Amino acid sequence: MDILFISRFFVVIALIIMMLASLRVSAYKYASTGLFGCSVAVLAFAIALIFIGDMYNIKFSFDIALSLIFFGFVGTIAFAMTMGEEN
Amino acid sequence: MYIIQYIQSFLLIISAIFIIIAAIGIISLNKDMKNVVYARIHIIGIFDMSVVLALIGLGEYLLAGIYFILVPFTAHAIAYAYYKSEDTLNNKSLEDKIKEEEDITENPFIFSKEDIQKAEKEDLVVDTSDGALSLSTLKISEDE
Numbered sequence: 001m002d003i004l005f006i007s008r009f010f011v012v013i014a015l016i017i018m019m020l021a022s023l024r025v026s027a028y029k030y031a032s033t034g035l036f037g038c039s040v041a042v043l044a045f046a047i048a049l050i051f052i053g054d055m056y057n058i059k060f061s062f063d064i065a066l067s068l069i070f071f072g073f074v075g076t077i078a079f080a081m082t083m084g085e086e087n
Numbered sequence: 088m089y090i091i092q093y094i095q096s097f098l099l100i101i102s103a104i105f106i107i108i109a110a111i112g113i114i115s116l117n118k119d120m121k122n123v124v125y126a127r128i129h130i131i132g133i134f135d136m137s138v139v140l141a142l143i144g145l146g147e148y149l150l151a152g153i154y155f156i157l158v159p160f161t162a163h164a165i166a167y168a169y170y171k172s173e174d175t176l177n178n179k180s181l182e183d184k185i186k187e188e189e190d191i192t193e194n195p196f197i198f199s200k201e202d203i204q205k206a207e208k209e210d211l212v213v214d215t216s217d218g219a220l221s222l223s224t225l226k227i228s229e230d231e
């Protein structure tokens with residue numbers, strides 16, 4: 001195993017830790033904390049998918065990660081606009 | 088060739104350390120602190136930039152650029168939504184609006200807990216001197 005593989009593995013572990021932390025944060029009392037917790041969890045999962053696909057040569061994981069990043073972004077913006085709009 | 092690999096792995100390890108620090112920070116913030124949601128969004132900004140660093144280290148420059156442009160919009164949208172809908176500390180108009188809604192939606196069938204406890208403590212005085220109060224029971228048998 002070369003050092004590049006080990007460092008990628010290290011990043012994946014860090015991203016998993018971040019996913020767990022953001023899921024914990026999403027259970028706090030405000031709705032907006034739930035929103036950004038879910039958003040960060042999805043983003044961390046997508047980036048971890050990119051790294052795993054690059055490590056083990058899984059080509060379709062890159063497409064899944066791209067779709068997660070884009071649709072997660074759109075969903076977060078839409079939810080935030082709905083929450084923030086004035087009645 | 089080895090130098091590039093070392094630089095890449097250095098970037099990845101630095102970004103992983105930053106991600107772990109951000110994860111610890113986002114959990115360990117005090118819940119009762121003022122403006123804690125904005126502080127958490129700030130920490131998420133650290134996470135996002137370290138992910139950009141990691142993607143550059145991986146060699147995905149286009150994706151890093153897209154991520155660099157998209158993610159600040161998300162953070163700003165969440166902060167805006169929190170300010171407009173839930174932040175009663177900074178948004179004074181929201182506090183007035185909540186008070187108005189409470190005044191408008193006064194339901195005659197809903198009582199506060201204090202009122203019910205107060206009513207339970209009071210002794211109910213029933214005047215039975217004129218025989219106006221009577222109790223009756225109705226028996227229904229299965230045959231009927």
